Amino acid sequence: MKEIKVGLIGFGTVGQGLADVLFSQRERLVRRTGMSIKLAGIADHGTLELPERFKDIPLTQDGMQLINDPDIDIIVELIGGIEPAKTLVMQAIAAGKHVVTANKALLSQEGSDIFAAAARQGVEVGFEASVGGGIPVIKVLKEGLVANKILSIMGIMNGTANYILTRMTDEGIAFDEVLKDAQQLGFAEADPTYDIEGIDTAHKLAILMTIAYGTPITHKDIATEGISQIEPMDIELAREFGCRIKLLAISRNHGDHVEARVHPTMVPQDHLLASINGAFNAIHFCGDTVGNILMYGLGAGSIPTGSAVAADVVDIARNINCGSIGRVPALSYLPDQMQARRITPMDELYGPYYFRCTVLDQPGVLAKISGILSKYDISIESVIQKGRKKVGAVPLVIVTHSARESAVSAALAEISGLDSVTAPIVKIRILEAE
Amino acid sequence: MKEIKVGLIGFGTVGQGLADVLFSQRERLVRRTGMSIKLAGIADHGTLELPERFKDIPLTQDGMQLINDPDIDIIVELIGGIEPAKTLVMQAIAAGKHVVTANKALLSQEGSDIFAAAARQGVEVGFEASVGGGIPVIKVLKEGLVANKILSIMGIMNGTANYILTRMTDEGIAFDEVLKDAQQLGFAEADPTYDIEGIDTAHKLAILMTIAYGTPITHKDIATEGISQIEPMDIELAREFGCRIKLLAISRNHGDHVEARVHPTMVPQDHLLASINGAFNAIHFCGDTVGNILMYGLGAGSIPTGSAVAADVVDIARNINCGSIGRVPALSYLPDQMQARRITPMDELYGPYYFRCTVLDQPGVLAKISGILSKYDISIESVIQKGRKKVGAVPLVIVTHSARESAVSAALAEISGLDSVTAPIVKIRILEAE
Numbered sequence: 044m045k046e047i048k049v050g051l052i053g054f055g056t057v058g059q060g061l062a063d064v065l066f067s068q069r070e071r072l073v074r075r076t077g078m079s080i081k082l083a084g085i086a087d088h089g090t091l092e093l094p095e096r097f098k099d100i101p102l103t104q105d106g107m108q109l110i111n112d113p114d115i116d117i118i119v120e121l122i123g124g125i126e127p128a129k130t131l132v133m134q135a136i137a138a139g140k141h142v143v144t145a146n147k148a149l150l151s152q153e154g155s156d157i158f159a160a161a162a163r164q165g166v167e168v169g170f171e172a173s174v175g176g177g178i179p180v181i182k183v184l185k186e187g188l189v190a191n192k193i194l195s196i197m198g199i200m201n202g203t204a205n206y207i208l209t210r211m212t213d214e215g216i217a218f219d220e221v222l223k224d225a226q227q228l229g230f231a232e233a234d235p236t237y238d239i240e241g242i243d244t245a246h247k248l249a250i251l252m253t254i255a256y257g258t259p260i261t262h263k264d265i266a267t268e269g270i271s272q273i274e275p276m277d278i279e280l281a282r283e284f285g286c287r288i289k290l291l292a293i294s295r296n297h298g299d300h301v302e303a304r305v306h307p308t309m310v311p312q313d314h315l316l317a318s319i320n321g322a323f324n325a326i327h328f329c330g331d332t333v334g335n336i337l338m339y340g341l342g343a344g345s346i347p348t349g350s351a352v353a354a355d356v357v358d359i360a361r362n363i364n365c366g367s368i369g370r371v372p373a374l375s376y377l378p379d380q381m382q383a384r385r386i387t388p389m390d391e392l393y394g395p396y397y398f399r400c401t402v403l404d405q406p407g408v409l410a411k412i413s414g415i416l417s418k419y420d421i422s423i424e425s426v427i428q429k430g431r432k433k434v435g436a437v438p439l440v441i442v443t444h445s446a447r448e449s450a451v452s453a454a455l456a457e458i459s460g461l462d463s464v465t466a467p468i469v470k471i472r473i474l475e476a477e
Numbered sequence: 478m479k480e481i482k483v484g485l486i487g488f489g490t491v492g493q494g495l496a497d498v499l500f501s502q503r504e505r506l507v508r509r510t511g512m513s514i515k516l517a518g519i520a521d522h523g524t525l526e527l528p529e530r531f532k533d534i535p536l537t538q539d540g541m542q543l544i545n546d547p548d549i550d551i552i553v554e555l556i557g558g559i560e561p562a563k564t565l566v567m568q569a570i571a572a573g574k575h576v577v578t579a580n581k582a583l584l585s586q587e588g589s590d591i592f593a594a595a596a597r598q599g600v601e602v603g604f605e606a607s608v609g610g611g612i613p614v615i616k617v618l619k620e621g622l623v624a625n626k627i628l629s630i631m632g633i634m635n636g637t638a639n640y641i642l643t644r645m646t647d648e649g650i651a652f653d654e655v656l657k658d659a660q661q662l663g664f665a666e667a668d669p670t671y672d673i674e675g676i677d678t679a680h681k682l683a684i685l686m687t688i689a690y691g692t693p694i695t696h697k698d699i700a701t702e703g704i705s706q707i708e709p710m711d712i713e714l715a716r717e718f719g720c721r722i723k724l725l726a727i728s729r730n731h732g733d734h735v736e737a738r739v740h741p742t743m744v745p746q747d748h749l750l751a752s753i754n755g756a757f758n759a760i761h762f763c764g765d766t767v768g769n770i771l772m773y774g775l776g777a778g779s780i781p782t783g784s785a786v787a788a789d790v791v792d793i794a795r796n797i798n799c800g801s802i803g804r805v806p807a808l809s810y811l812p813d814q815m816q817a818r819r820i821t822p823m824d825e826l827y828g829p830y831y832f833r834c835t836v837l838d839q840p841g842v843l844a845k846i847s848g849i850l851s852k853y854d855i856s857i858e859s860v861i862q863k864g865r866k867k868v869g870a871v872p873l874v875i876v877t878h879s880a881r882e883s884a885v886s887a888a889l890a891e892i893s894g895l896d897s898v899t900a901p902i903v904k905i906r907i908l909e910a911e
């Protein structure tokens with residue numbers, strides 16, 4: 044029986060998940076592929092001893108040992124971050140190894156170098172696990188939806204942020220409190236910045252856009268806002284408007300230019316994305332032939348992510364076995380068919396908005412604010428004023444019809460300058476009906 | 478540039494969809510595959526002339542002309558039904574052609590002959606479009622979830638039935654009325670039996686089970702009930718219990734035996750499947766490594782289904798181009814690794830139930846009925862009795878805790894025999910929390 048040898052660099056959460064998946068599914072993979080997929084070596088800086096069930100697998104501190112091992116066919120990089128991951132991946136490619144990685148930060152920032160090197164060397168780069176954890180979203184985009192122009196991408200791509208928003212929504216408690224609890228429960232990392240500030244989501248959106256549109260995108264192209272400013276009051280008000288607040292990645296394909304943004308979004312309750320709760324992810328595409336399609340599942344976690352990494356390993360093993368390396372281009376379009384496209388500046392976008400202003404409860408304040416909005420051609424759909432106070436400030440909430448982002452920014456700057464506005468204005472974009 | 482020639486047999490709704498998809502995506506497919514995928518011939522009994530945009534494609538009345546054409550690489554069968562589809566598919570395989578089909582009736586009934594012949598001839602059989610329309614659910618099962626034991630399959634797999642139930646739920650109108658309207662609007666066929674009686678759903682579940690478990694299943698193995706007996710009253714009562722009624726395919730993998738059934742089911746409102754409305758489909762898997770995963774999209778329609786057929790054509794074209802025919806086994810497990818398994822008889826299943834009895838409004842009726850349930854070890858979760866009438870019958874609704882199907886059948890037979898029960902009892906299974 045043909046044996047495919049895998050070298051695993053990085054034995055953290057996902058690395059251990061992959062080892063467990065390859066171990067538990069060993070027999071199944073033989074029954075499905077006719078091959079034995081063997082974990083032939085593990086490299087990890089901090090691991091001095093492997094768990095009992097992996098005792099037979101050689102352990103090293105040095106990833107280069109696996110890269111230089113002529114018997115190893117596939118290197119799996121699961122250390123995360125930019126360095127030393129990039130160096131190891133580039134070395135593996137230079138050594139003629141196929142590479143599988145779950146490293147969204149690396150791919151969304153350094154992907155062009157990596158994919159160019161892999162194309163030159165004629166090796167595969169698998170990255171299913173970089174987006175949506177166990178959900179096979181990359182395979183669906185590259186193969187299942189091959190006969191589609193992707194018109195839009197929308198999704199909840201960070202389980203930590205969605206977990207926090209879900210608990211804020213269900214329990215009415217504040218962001219900081221939920222975050223602390225999530226950290227204790229292991230749903231958020233000690234440094235949660237990437238997750239809660241939308242950066243991780245932007246990494247993932249950059250990868251999806253690149254393969255969906257055949258357009259190289261880095262996460263730096265994506266306007267990104269996180270959820271740390273969301274207050275329970277906004278969640279409650281969203282509910283009154285029939286919406287839930289979700290951290291969404293949104294991209295639309297306008298042909299010569301493409302939208303790309305990550306921000307908290309009010310999602311109408313009857314939209315499927317509003318029903319995605321807890322640590323789950325969901326990714327929605329609109330294709331010009333398939334129409335609307337959504338995939339839902341666990342976007343993180345050791346074993347689910349291991350499932351996706353293992354699927355990449357099997358795909359490459361099949362190509363090795365059949366002599367069909369390069370059967371599907373890594374980025375879904377042939378390298379010479381990738382097309383750069385302009386990213387639509389946020390200022391040019393249109394959509395409905397929710398503002399929450401904190402204003403003195405005085406006559407004439409609403410008239411002033413609505414006057415400013417009108418001056419910038421922003422029309423109001425509804426207004427809610429909460430509570431009445433003789434002294435001090437009250438929230439004034441405005442939902443607009445579709446307006447241009449540049450006009451909204453200018454109007455809010457002017458409104459912020461009013462004496463009767465006593466705190467920064469909270470602005471949340473509302474998801475437009477398709 | 479390499480050219481792959483496709484012969485299309487059947488120029489109905491889906492056939493025209495495929496032709497349109499290959500036409501509109503021609504350039505995109507070149508940019509993604511480096512190949513030209515050419516529709517080289519169309520065979521259709523009833524078509525005397527092709528639309529203008531397909532004028533250059535040779536048209537014949539006789540599918541065998543395409544099968545016998547040595548230039549054609551892939552035969553796409555989109556005529557539906559068992560014959561002449563089976564003969565044509567078998568002839569195509571015998572002629573060494575690869576085959577793509579969307580024919581769920583054919584595959585769920587005659588699949589074993591077809592796949593055995595294809596394996597002998599070393600040709601591919603693609604059938605993505607047979608389940609879930611445009612949703613690439615077959616690819617996900619065969620490849621994306623390759624490192625998973627599939628523990629359960631659950632889904633809404635028939636758009637017509639879901640459209641009817643959705644309108645009954647939203648508008649409170651009767652089955653017959655919605656069906657008539659759906660037929661006028663083109664959402665239901667003139668003979669809707671397969672759709673509304675669950676047979677089409679059973680075909681699809683048989684295909685999914687076969688590849689998910691590596692166990693040959695035909696739709697005859699699947700206990701099937703349709704939705705034509707559902708009344709608005711049951712939908713309204715379901716709502717009171719926090720549920721929606723959906724026509725679900727349900728299968729659970731118990732190792733040595735597997736559950737398989739299609740029936741109207743009360744789905745708790747917070748389950749994602751309860752939110753799938755109109756003509757959409759959604760298919761939910763639980764895998765032992767990936768956990769819960771769901772795919773949602775249009776389960777029918779000319780162009781969406783064409784998207785799935787085209788994806789199969791591209792997959793095979795890639796295998797032709799790379800010399801990697803047979804890269805992924807047609808049924809996801811190698812032919813000699815398929816394992817027959819016992820189908821769990823319905824009588825052995827457990828779950829909660831909803832009954833609606835029509836009873837005379839007399840003292841002691843509930844005592845008699847609950848006495849019978851208790852005798853069969855069926856415990857009641859809640860009871861609703863609607864209205865009060867001096868003369869005539871009233872509905873008495875009972876929701877049970879998990880009970881054995883055989884006990885439920887016996888109890889309902891006994892209850893039906895009571896003088897105070899004046900109409901057949903309506904029984905609807907309730908989806909159990911996982």
